[in-house]
Amino acid sequence: MKYKINDVSKLIGISKEAIRSYEKVGIISPKRDDSNGYRTYDIEDVGIFIRSRIYKNWGFSQLEIKKLINETNLEETIDVLTDKEQVLQDKILEEIRILNNLKKWKKRYSEIEKLMGNFEIANSPKLYKFDCSGDSGFYENEDVIKTTADYILDAPYFYSGGYFKKCDNEQNWENVIFMCIDAEDKDIVKQTISENAKIMESQNCVCTVVETNGRNIKIQDLDSLFEFIKLNKLSIEGKIMYIRILSIHKDRAHKVYTKVFVPINI
Incomplete structure (x- = not known):
């Protein structure tokens, strides 16, 4: 089944501009309808959007998402997630330090x-x-x-x-x-x-x-x-x-x- 950009936007809850930005950086490559030239997306594309949203919510940039989806194997993906895990842990520790300092000054x-x-x-x-x-x-x-x-x-x-x-x-x-x-x-x-x-x-x-x-x-x-x-x-x-x-x-x-x-x- 083929989906138009409006359908995908409603289905996964992101704007058409965001969908186009995913295309621009190379995360996804939609097909074109031969009769009118409109972008069309299939169920696999929808899956890529969902996976991209997961990576985005974990804090990855679009360029990092492109690499994770199109360029890394399983082992490499796990390594990337391990690195991100450490970054998030460090960030959480820093936020806790800031919170404790704020409490002291309060x-x-x-x-x-x-x-x-x-x-x-x-x-x-x-x-x-x-x-x-x-x-x-x-x-x-x-x-x-x-x-x-x-x-x-x-x-x-x-x-x-x-x-x-x-x-x-x-x-x-x-x-x-x-x-x-x-x-x-x-x-x-x-x-x-x-x-x-x-x-x-x-x-x-x-x-x-x-x-x-x-x-x-x-x-x-x-x-x-x-x-x-x-x-x-x-x-x-x-x-x-x-x-x-x-x-x-x-x-x-x-x-x-x-x-x-x-x-x-x-």
Whole structure:
């Protein structure tokens, strides 16, 4: 039995344009009606369309489908499917990693309102950090510039943060900005962790979230946090770390939310 292009389109649920594209790349070669020159398809052609749809739904391109249908034997077809299986498994694993990372950041976003103006005792994240800027501005050396650019490509696994450290005179604090990655994520990213990156171990900390108007956090923004530490007779043990959680632009207002971790000795 012969089918016209309209019949095949209705039968297998694809457009006439799609059918013509299958012909164009060589997946199928319809016959022509001698009386009018119209394309005609037989039951074998319909079977090829169905098989092509299976391959398409597995993620193969039209050129790959052409090769699978017209150029490969059974053993070669199994090899191709084995390769595609690995590609799909890798893609699924990457999607799971992205999902887990999204959940982590959703949790961090959800803590913003709870911690703004409030304090809690919690552990800081264990992370690898790469210093890229200080009070005097961005560190202008090729390694810093290249590494920072590489890390940004792997966002959201890499993100920005920083720390305050006492200057030599013990009266002022230097604000050092870094790019960082949670230690639990370092083995799943494409980028190699710079040999200049330093690990920041998880510590027992007083935590809070600070909101600023479109700028990076300053030591002066932590006055209420220092007051809390003083009232509770706690002592600061090391560098004050922070991570930039969220930046929101709405109605011309730019709000930056930063989570601060002050290591303490309890």
